[in-house]
Amino acid sequence: MQQKMVIDEITLECGETLKQVEIAYEACGILNKDKTNAILVCHALTGDARAVGDEKTPGWWEGLIGPGRYIDTNQYFVVTSNVLGGCAGTTGPASVNPETGQPYGTDFPVVTIRDMVKLQYLMVRKLGINKLLAIIGGSMGGMQVYEWAVMYPEMAHLIIPIATSTRLSAVAIAYNDVGRQAILCDPEWKNGNYYPGKGPVNGLSIARMLGMITYRTAELFEYRFGRRLKDERDVTHFDSTFNIESYLRYQGQKLVNRFDANSYLYLLKAMDSHDIGRGRGGIEAALERIQARVLSIAISNDLLYPADHQEEVVKMLRAAGKEVEYHFVESIYGHDGFLVEFVKIGPLVEQFIEKYYSSTFTQSAAPR
Known part of the structure; x- marks a missing residue:
């Protein structure tokens, strides 16, 4: 409860x-x-x-x-x-x-x-x-x-x-910083003073997409998604989307709907300093x-x-x-x-x- x-x-x-x-x-x-x-x-x-x-x-x-x-x-x-x-x-x-x-x-x-x-x-x-x-x-x-x-x-x-x-290892800190920079470079971050607005949703979404890549393995991604396309468009179309791309974008949006970007930054820093x-x-x-x-x-x-x-x-x-x-x-x-x-x-x-x-x-x- x-x-x-x-x-x-x-x-x-x-x-x-x-x-x-x-x-x-x-x-x-x-x-x-x-x-x-x-x-x-x-x-x-x-x-x-x-x-x-x-x-x-x-x-x-x-x-x-x-x-x-x-x-x-x-x-x-x-x-x-x-x-x-x-x-x-x-x-x-x-x-x-x-x-x-x-x-x-x-x-x-x-x-x-x-x-x-x-x-x-x-x-x-x-x-x-x-x-x-x-x-x-x-x-x-x-x-x-x-x-x-x-x-x-x-x-x-x-x-x-x-x-x-x-x-935390150097490589984990490196991944954290790429995610951090995605948020900080989003113009909607506004130095962290974006409330009551939605804030840097694009930056947070990209940070999450990167995180998902580090959380799982190449073997799993290959097994689940391979090079399969999400729709019937030919791969040569500019807006064709692979299943793996669709999955990562979905995960990014899913986090944005429930998590605050500033909290994400603060917790990354806590991990880095650990x-x-x-x-x-x-x-x-x-x-x-x-x-x-x-x-x-x-x-x-x-x-x-x-x-x-x-x-x-x-x-x-x-x-x-x-x-x-x-x-x-x-x-x-x-x-x-x-x-x-x-x-x-x-x-x-x-x-x-x-x-x-x-x-x-x-x-x-x-x-x-």
């Missing part, structure tokens, strides 16, 4: 303080008497709090989470929140600045992955949860998972980072702080978050004496595999959580 909470204030890494911060979240299942069955879900770049959804509007991870699913909401209390800087109910650039009565636009302060996690922490504590059973997320959500484990090591028994990294070793003496020193058991899942052919990076982190964790389980999942979908390959990923997640939960909380597992 979608809900909203207000946090009185939060001080960000940049030094600025936001007051009366709204945070939209979804809570599914029942928190047991001892509050030992809570799982936090962290979403990716254009995700939101609706991970599970309902029959009318399924969530973006409903293939993984729900009644009778791999993360069973009949057994676990699952919470997902929209990130700080987002545009689906949580305070972000499109929100009204209480000091001016106008949308923040680019006056909104720079946010980081750590700021997102800090707000989630305040939400979790306000829900009365002192320790989470597990924290799970893929892509940008996985970045949040790692930050949770480093910032609040005592707050989770298990963490499950999927298709992600402890810092590095759990920043200011902590490096990645290895940061990983030393982790107390939770780790399930790391990498996806084959992931252009943005290559498996070898996760394997490197797994080696660091093992060298530090941490309990870590690693799996490499083959997928034609590439990075988007974490949103699609439920049959492959689901059992790994289910077994990892259930094994720990049943052996540790057998007496207090039953919901009220």
Whole structure:
């Protein structure tokens, strides 16, 4: 069920303080008497709090989470929140600045992955949860998972980072900047002060089209679209359209209808700046702080978050004496595999959580 909470204030890494911060979240299942069955879900770049959804509007991870699913909401209390800087109910650039009565636009302060996690922490504590059973997320959500484990090591028994990294690679930053420039070069961006107008819809659409190319694989595109045309026009016509072109344009328009361009820019910046070793003496020193058991899942052919990076982190964790389980999942979908390959990923997640939960909380597992 979608809900909203207000946090009185939060001080960000940049030094600025936001007051009366709204945070939209979804809570599914029942928190047991001892509050030992809570799982936090962290979403990716254009995700939101609706991970599970309902029959009318399924969530973006409903293939993984729900009644009778791999993360069973009949057994676990699952919470997902929209990130700080987002545009689906949580305070972000499109929100009204209480000091001016106008949308923040680019006056909104720079946010980081750590700021997102800090707000989630305040939400979790306000829900009365002192320790989470597990924290799970893929892509940008996985970045949040790692930050949770480093910032609040005592707050989770298990963490499950999927298709992600402890810092963004140069090539991923490069792709992000091309998408960013598409938005900034759209004359309708107006330096971020386009409200109440639609804003740079063409730029945002192109940014999304580029993103879709990086999320999936050449093999999948060839299989699904090849060189097939959308209509009967001869390929020599100037306005003939290939199916792959039509697909990308559709995805671009689809995002424009539900996402704010400024939020897209702010979240890209948060991803670019993400590095759990920043200011902590490096990645290895940061990983030393982790107390939770780790399930790391990498996806084959992931252009943005290559498996070898996760394997490197797994080696660091093992060298530090941490309990870590690693799996490499083959997928034609590439990075988007974490949103699609439920049959492959689901059992790994289910077994990892259930094994720990049943052996540790057998007496207090039953919901009220």
